[in-house]
Amino acid sequence: MTEAQDETGVFKALADPTRRQILEDLRGGELAAGEIAGKFPISAPSISRHLGVLKGAGLVTERRDGNRILYTLAEDRLATCIGRFLSAVCPEQIVLRHTKWRPGAQREGS
Amino acid sequence: MTEAQDETGVFKALADPTRRQILEDLRGGELAAGEIAGKFPISAPSISRHLGVLKGAGLVTERRDGNRILYTLAEDRLATCIGRFLSAVCPEQIVLRHTKWRPGAQREGS
């Protein structure tokens, strides 16, 4: 998949207000699908599909915990993708990233 | 219109790769509709509609110059909107804005 299509997946995911709100809700840490669904007036299957779109765009990751499936925000992915676009269009605007240091973390290649 | 809907208009506009490319093309300064259309393999009416979407989202402005209609990128609008969302979701990522000083420019209120 080309980088442009990749970016399109992210921006399409961000085009829906429910999905943007899910990302904001995940800011506080991982949440189960049901916990997320409980915050919205739409059905659980619809939320499940929104989560699938976010996962497909790489904006969240999931892990199973017994009964439940927990979703986590992929901050790096979001900031990298938006930052790349913003610097391509508005070089005057710079996304400054306060990345946390993690032991053993490698710097990304190009 | 609420702020959320306002933001939705911007992200919906950014969801299409042709529209994102138009914004990048406008980075160098204003362009006529026909000049923009000449860069893409799709018809002039289709480009015209894309320009209408971008204008509706506030991401470009237009002015008539004789025969032609010239479009200009609204950098502030783009950076402000994306920056607001990014800081709502990833507070660790900050959009730094090198705004140009303009005589008589007022700082925005809240």
Place this chain on the structure above:
DNA sequence: TAGATATTTAGCACATTGGCTAAATATCTA
């Protein structure tokens, strides 16, 4: 004014999106 050029508007076709309900799948618990 007539015609050429630039652009938008109107209307059609087709694919995608986003909601729903019902059913399937996975896991836990008695």
Place this chain on the structure above:
DNA sequence: TAGATATTTAGCCAATGTGCTAAATATCTA
């Protein structure tokens, strides 16, 4: 194993998005 709980998958439907061509509008030029 049977049933309860959590979640996803499948399939339907109405609305939206995006391409096209034809026609309308605006401006320039002869």
